[in-house]
Amino acid sequence: MNIAVQHLFPASPGQLWGFLLDPKRLARCLPGCETLEEVAPDRYIAVMKIGVAAVKGTYTGRVEITEKQAPFHYKLSLEGSAAPGFVRGHAAMDLIEQDLGRTLLSMNAEAQAGGLIASVGQRFLSGIARQMVGQFFRNVEQELNRAGASAVPSPVERGFRE
């Protein structure tokens, strides 16, 4: 499953970078995230509660950040499992500076699911992923607004494909 998505944020690349790499603030924005604990530099253990159709589970996963080129690029790798199966994937994150102090975040992710989630929930997976990523971006945007970043026109989302 390939997910390519872009979102315009009301913050400079530096501000957004600082936000996205702060586990505490990140944990508040990730849908279903119960804990996000830094176990080593750029390595985290996450516990997330996710439901895909009838297949609900609490996922324990490892998150790793590599290829850091602050504040423009990093790569996120994720591997999680729970009783209903596993998910794993990686995403290239690019922060592209725009006018009016805004930043376009471009995410290009490749994800794979296995076990019960794949065999029973496959039809819902891309929809759920789309919904979760959208929710995450909206949460980040709200947090940024709350932090007092300058007001910007409504965000643009586009480019999902599977």
Add this chain to the structure above:
Amino acid sequence: MHSDSGAGAQSARKWIGKSIPRHEDLRLLTGRGCFVDDIKLPNLHHAAILRSPHAHARIKRIDVSKALALDGVLAVLTGKEVRERTRPFSVVATSPLQYYCMAVEKARFVGEPVAAVVARDRSIGEDALDLIEVEYELLPAVVDPEKALEAGAPVLHDEVGSNLVCHRLLRYGDVDGAFERADLVLSERFVYPRYTSMPLETFAVIASYDHFDGMLTIWSNFMGPFIMHPITARALNIPENKLRFIVPSDIGGSFGIKTSIYPYLTLLALLAMQVRVPVKWIEDRREHLLASSSQTDRIGYREVAVSKEGTLLAIRSRLYDNVGAYLRTPEPATTFRPIGNAVGPYRVKNIEIDAHIVTTNKCPTGPNRAYGCQYIYFEQERLMDEIARKLNLDPAEVRLRNFIQPDEFPYTTPTGGIYDSGDYPRAFRMALGMIGYASFREEQKKARAEGQLLGLGIATGVDPSVSNMGYLTVALDPEVRQRHDYLPKSGAAETATIKMGPLGQVTVFLTTTPQGQGHETIISQIVAEELGISPDDVTVVDECDTAKNAWSISSGTYSSRFASVGAAAVAVATRSLREKLCRIAGHLLGVPAEEVEFQLGKFHPRGRPEKALRLSHVAGTAHWNPRGLPPGTDVGLQVMQTFSFPRAEPPDQKDRVNSSNTYGFMVDIAVVEVDRETGAVKILKYVSVHDSGTIINPKILEGQIYGGAFHGIAGALFEQLAYDDQGQMLSASLMDYKCPTAAEAPKIEIGHVVSPSPFTPLGSKGAGESSSETAPACIANAIADALSPLGVSVKELPLTPAKCWELMRSRSQAKETI
């Protein structure tokens, strides 16, 4: 029911040929059937199985301590113990591949067992599975049989060294010469998907071990062939006479799938031997979809050489059969079962089959209704239509020009098949008449003018029944088969026991493990016919107990064998009982046995009905008065007889083999409409004409034909066991795996032609698979015809609405050379 004059020969019979109601139905419809799940044993415990979520992964570590600590858990079994306590299952081909009942070191498909738990009840067992920790090292997976053979592809079995587990290049006749002479050569690549049978009852096993006398008893819904009995004994390292298989009287469908239950028999046996209490496992639907069995998926390249008159000169078939993660016996039987009928109903003399059997990270495959024939007819019948199109001939005419003619039977095919009887042109013309072929093209023209996509598809095929156990050894090189210590394989036998009590009533014992086919009814008709009694006077016990019944390694119900060999065994046993009765009656009446007439339950000397003796008098003599018997006659009235086909020989040095023993014929014709907007296919009319020799019970036969056709239609339009490219199964629920229901079931008009088989005592042939072999091709041809104004070609199944929609928007054309 349409039938021709040939059926008239049956009218002299009183019970054979009658649609008497199925004896089994009362029991089944009132909930009194006996299935494995109905068996109650004291202190019964339950197994639950942990399965790999990964398609290809090394098992680094398994920690079962938390599971074992759970209250109610008796034992946990992992691959390590399986390897210590069993031998790998015997594999058909000369491949070093090792197959155990559980993943050993490596899991090779999603759903492969990696551990099993025995617990007080199933729910505790399932909870315990969650407590087992498995550490996997993920390996790259491959699911496409062609990609699996590319350099650098992940290799499933290191001991094999590649994913090619068996390869045979079989050549019959002068293929190259025929292609040189040809006026037209057509070639195409076809993709045939994986689908299954979805029996209502899933796999069910109970194992119990008596550690004092070493007797292992396994109850299951195993359906044969009983070659799996010695294979299981060997895997478990126990003497075969300490292994007892019991199959109850009722099995809720199988269609081939339950042949592949035997790894679970071994798994449950290991658990029962370990915990020393009986252990039961009933497969759930998700386990069934993920990890039971299915038909093999095939990529087939087919090339045909044709004369300008439309005569088929030669066939070249290069195929890649995807058997999944292991070569599980009886695979690669999919590839070799139809060897004898590889040319179908056509007279073509030259054929080449280049067979590649490939392992990939999918569930292992096995027998499924239409076993091996569906691919051949799909490819060949698609090309028959292409030949007609290229040569500007009528597709029906092209087939008529190629049929084997009625005066050519018994007909020996270039691959060694001996077709026993048939009249293909007559059956074919009957079907054309039923569908209204003469007026169809006019209707189609009108429909097209109105923008409708209307199409007609024809498919014909030879329906093989009763496999010759020897065909499987075509998988071996002829040099291997020539070694002095090689044990040749051949044969197709069934044994029946018939017993008459002192009052003249009959009990028949069989080990055919029926799965819903109505054997009890059919047997009662045959016995009633042969003895001149009523079917109600015949009790049939068709439960298999290998410790009590007469059985052979070919026992069971598979390969459409019952109406042919099962019926034959019952007929010959009944005839010998009748002879014995006449001998006794003759002795009592003071006349030679040949002069005894036996009618309506009475014996009398020919021409003197007033001197009649009742059946109970003659039968009673055998039981109560041995001194009244003719000298040299055994006391009692029990006859056990085996019927064995004499032409079921091992393959010869040129790989020719009579792979089955009776060969029916079928033609399916459908008219369909494809919705321009949605791609949905509607079957407007469907006819199916069959020749399966003498018909014993028309209602049961038509049930089989309807079921077979619908099974094939399901494969053509709906069903697919889908995987992603990493080997994750995408259709492991009945929401995702589309099984058609009554709502999708079309009306099917059935016609019969009767050409009795000269090789069976009753003239009957099997028909259990029948149109499941031809319906996929028939539907594909009808859709191709409907879409022909768009210039697209149909090469792949299933033709779901999405696929048809895509096809309507593509403009691909079959590759061709002239």
